[in-house]
Amino acid sequence: GIKRIVADGYHLRTDGRPADGAIICEPEELELCLFQRGGIRVAVTFTGRQAHGAMPYAGLNPIPALARFILELRDLQGVLQTRLGEHPMLGHAWITPTVLSAGSLPQLNVMHADALVALDIRTVPGVSHDELHATLREILTRLEVEEGVSTRYEIIDDRPWTQTAPDSGIVRALEGATRVVLGREPRYGGVPGTTDGTFLHKAGVSIVTVGPGDREIPHQINEFVRVDELVTSARLYAAAGTVFLGTPLLETTTKEASITSEPERV
Incomplete structure (x- = not known):
């Protein structure tokens, strides 16, 4: 490609x-x-300790930390949109959680050690991708301390606006x-x-x-x-x-004037 x-x-x-x-x-x-727009795709994994659903105190559920992270994403998106405003051609920047994963229905009596959220982030001129990554990592570092979980931040794709x-x-x-x-x-x-x-x-x-x-x-x-x-x-x-390539179009089917611009040459 x-x-x-x-x-x-x-x-x-x-x-x-x-x-x-x-x-x-x-x-x-x-x-x-x-x-x-720019596009960033990120996978964030929260890791606690697995336990039986009947004895959650025997482990550490990563899902509450993930839920807090998603709520903070909404706040961060609001900050970006307020600071940058609406771009006349691209609209707003967006931070969208698109995938959530933490076990499966046949295992609903298991409190799994890992929970994952995938993000589709769309940026507009004025957004620094490096600064945005740093802000997201700062949020995760704080949640690790407050919730006792560990996290992994994986950048799957990063395309600038x-x-x-x-x-x-x-x-x-x-x-x-x-x-x-x-x-x-x-x-x-x-x-x-x-x-x-x-x-x-x-x-x-x-x-x-x-x-x-x-x-x-x-x-x-x-x-x-x-x-x-x-x-x-x-x-x-x-x-x-x-x-x-330098050749003007002199005839039209719409009776418009010929092109007179002087483009750059290859």
């Missing part, structure tokens, strides 16, 4: 510099997305292509999740995410894209690539 592409240097030009730009194809309702300069060549090329292919002024948006573009952006490549389809449909059982939107997007990508 994209991690291998970057690791092997396929995003680099022959002189070793990063490519000038990349179009990230995602369902974004043909809006030009210059921002995307991205922001592309509006005057970059790839943005200008897509703006011009939008006017020609779609016959209207560009509309702008933000990517609610993370994409392959995260890794290209981190590697120094300017990115814009744009593509056909409803942005709320991915990962649903009826995920789909309309054929006409797919064809339109293909035309948009081709037009943007042509302009980005």
Whole structure:
């Protein structure tokens, strides 16, 4: 995937510099997305001592400590949202517990030693991932002292938020292509999740995410894209690539003016 592409240097030009730009194809309702949220996935394990459910005093239940942690996450999320406000393209930062695990129903008479919570954290510009990790670890350290449990903090994935300069060549090329292919002024948006573009952006490549389809449909059982939107997007990508490489589009099917922007050259 994209991690291998970057690791092997396929995003680099022959002189070793990063490519000038990349179009990230995602369902974004043909809006030009210059921002995307960051994503952090974390698994936190609380460990106590196993015991029979009839004799909980013989062990140490990790679940109350986990429950306190979840409540503190809600408070931390509120602090982030109050401090940062609502980003105009991305909305709020979110800290969402998505998985809870502590034994299974056939073992409901066992107080298990381990309890796990997995978090899906979405960040916006202004959030320092390093500081957020440090804050979460500080909460866990305090809970270890207060509850007597031990904890393990595992970072499964960490992808920074991205922001592309509006005057970059790839943005200008897509703006011009939008006017020609779609016959209207560009509309702008933000990517609610993370994409392959995260890794290209981190590697120094300017990115814009744009593509056909409803942005709320991915990962649903009826995920789909309309054929006409797919064809339109293909035309948009081709037009943007042509302009980005230095060839203006002089004719349009919508009688719009030709593209006059001067994008960066590859």
